[in-house]
Amino acid sequence: MIRFNSVSKKYKKSVAALEDINFSIEDGEFVFLVGPSGAGKTTLLKLIIGEIKPTHGSVHVDDYIVSKLAENKLPYLRRKVSFVFQDFKLLAERTVVENISVSLEILGKTTVEAEKRIEAVLSMIKLSDKGNYFPRQLSYGEQQRVAIGRAIAGEAKILLADEPTGNLDPKTSWEILKIISAINKDGKTVIMATHNVDIVNSLKKRVIVIKDGKIIKDEKKGSYS
Amino acid sequence: MSTTVSFWQRMRRTPYQAIGAIFMIVITLFVTSIFLLMVGGSSALLTYLESKPQLTIFFKEEKDKTDIDNLVNKLNATQKVANAIYISKDQALEIYRAQNQNDPLLLEMVTADILPSSLEISAISPKYLAELADIVKDEPGIDEVVYQKDIVDTLISWTTTMRRVGFVFIVFLVSSSFFILLTSIGMKIALKKEEIEILKLVGATNWQIKKPFIQEGVSYGFLGAIVAWMIISLILLYLRPFISSFLKGIDSLSLWQITGFTLYIWPPNLYLFGLLWLILIVFGVMIGLVGSLFAVSRYIRSTN
Numbered sequence: 001m002i003r004f005n006s007v008s009k010k011y012k013k014s015v016a017a018l019e020d021i022n023f024s025i026e027d028g029e030f031v032f033l034v035g036p037s038g039a040g041k042t043t044l045l046k047l048i049i050g051e052i053k054p055t056h057g058s059v060h061v062d063d064y065i066v067s068k069l070a071e072n073k074l075p076y077l078r079r080k081v082s083f084v085f086q087d088f089k090l091l092a093e094r095t096v097v098e099n100i101s102v103s104l105e106i107l108g109k110t111t112v113e114a115e116k117r118i119e120a121v122l123s124m125i126k127l128s129d130k131g132n133y134f135p136r137q138l139s140y141g142e143q144q145r146v147a148i149g150r151a152i153a154g155e156a157k158i159l160l161a162d163e164p165t166g167n168l169d170p171k172t173s174w175e176i177l178k179i180i181s182a183i184n185k186d187g188k189t190v191i192m193a194t195h196n197v198d199i200v201n202s203l204k205k206r207v208i209v210i211k212d213g214k215i216i217k218d219e220k221k222g223s224y225s
Numbered sequence: 226m227s228t229t230v231s232f233w234q235r236m237r238r239t240p241y242q243a244i245g246a247i248f249m250i251v252i253t254l255f256v257t258s259i260f261l262l263m264v265g266g267s268s269a270l271l272t273y274l275e276s277k278p279q280l281t282i283f284f285k286e287e288k289d290k291t292d293i294d295n296l297v298n299k300l301n302a303t304q305k306v307a308n309a310i311y312i313s314k315d316q317a318l319e320i321y322r323a324q325n326q327n328d329p330l331l332l333e334m335v336t337a338d339i340l341p342s343s344l345e346i347s348a349i350s351p352k353y354l355a356e357l358a359d360i361v362k363d364e365p366g367i368d369e370v371v372y373q374k375d376i377v378d379t380l381i382s383w384t385t386t387m388r389r390v391g392f393v394f395i396v397f398l399v400s401s402s403f404f405i406l407l408t409s410i411g412m413k414i415a416l417k418k419e420e421i422e423i424l425k426l427v428g429a430t431n432w433q434i435k436k437p438f439i440q441e442g443v444s445y446g447f448l449g450a451i452v453a454w455m456i457i458s459l460i461l462l463y464l465r466p467f468i469s470s471f472l473k474g475i476d477s478l479s480l481w482q483i484t485g486f487t488l489y490i491w492p493p494n495l496y497l498f499g500l501l502w503l504i505l506i507v508f509g510v511m512i513g514l515v516g517s518l519f520a521v522s523r524y525i526r527s528t529n
Contacts, residue, residue: 049426078428089423093238098230105229106429114229150427 001027002048007057009043017043019213030184032200033193034224035210041193045160049081050074082151086163088143090135096146097131103154117153125149125179141172152183159183161192200224232444242413249405250449250512254505256398258457264391269478269490280346280357280372287314287342296364300346305353309346324474341368403512411520414438421524431525438521439514446513450505461493
């Protein structure tokens, strides 16, 4: 479960990026985070993985109080909460298999365990035939699938996706969304920040709308409006 | 299916960076070992020369044992004599023959009669040479008293300077190489700044991030040490005849003596090469370890 209690975030010498944010997300939920650029969506996601600390309030992820978490405990939180970025953030000098196996290496999995898991992940992201490719040899859509593969290969229960379809054409965006939906059906919590109106409207999932750092709407089976 | 990236794969994928880093280590270790050998060699040479007769008393005629004993006792009474050896005319001829065994012409021309008998005296320190020479020069039957004070003094000052300059030079060289290495590993890691960020985001601990970089640094150090050792060993073997003619008359130079074992710096031997290998490996691995640890820690902090 993710819980925000009166969370505010102010960057130095600037206006508040987030102001008095309160919400909670249950295990297994699928939540769209929508709002204009600069509304505070990425700040909110960064607070969940502890990349930044709130100025006021507290952020909870399961038993972790992220807002108070010590630096050396962050890696363990991030094994529970994985992140998919708009710009993929793949390791350019590693193959698809090696990129995915990063999450498993960190968990100390043996080669046999890792191989088994990677095969399953490759099949899920439909890249079984491109395991030895380097990211530069793949299309954007395929690169994003590798990033998703890396995010789900480990033991993460929560998937945060920050505009994962932002760089992709509509057809590829839908392919990515299908994979993310499948991950959610598998029981993982998904929070996806997006500008894609069609995707939000067609999926009829919970929608949290942020504007100027404040939540202006939080609807179950909501839409982009 | 290869799920992890080995050191060799990392090296193959960024070969120029790897070769650059290894090359830096090779240069550092190569120059360091040359200085170590020069300082060690000159020090061993000085010790050797100091232990050799420094004061030679040539007699006009062959002396009988009583005269020699009296003279030796007189010198020993000063408590400044380390050793005194009487060399008869026949023994002098033997030494002469041994030194010139490759030159039959010189051997033919010389007989025992031509060579004087002598007393070779080692002082406990070269500074007593003049005093000992004064004591014996007025003794009867002495043809000449020769001592190589000037040579020894020059050698002492030369070796002392060499030790100091060599030490300063090694410190300077090692520290400058270390910083260059740090910069080159740092640059390599700077290129991987994004990789460090990504690894942090997927939940890698600081140690998990540092480990491959440290493994890489240590491997560069190890490889660099082996290459430097091979180069220095080949050079030593190549220069052996030249050094041998330079050190004519000196069969061996010892560097250390530890309970029954003597490590010789000359002639080149397996123990010397082994010690050099050990020093270079330890030193190379240390440079790689400290350099990479220092650089990666700095970048981990900067990505926080």
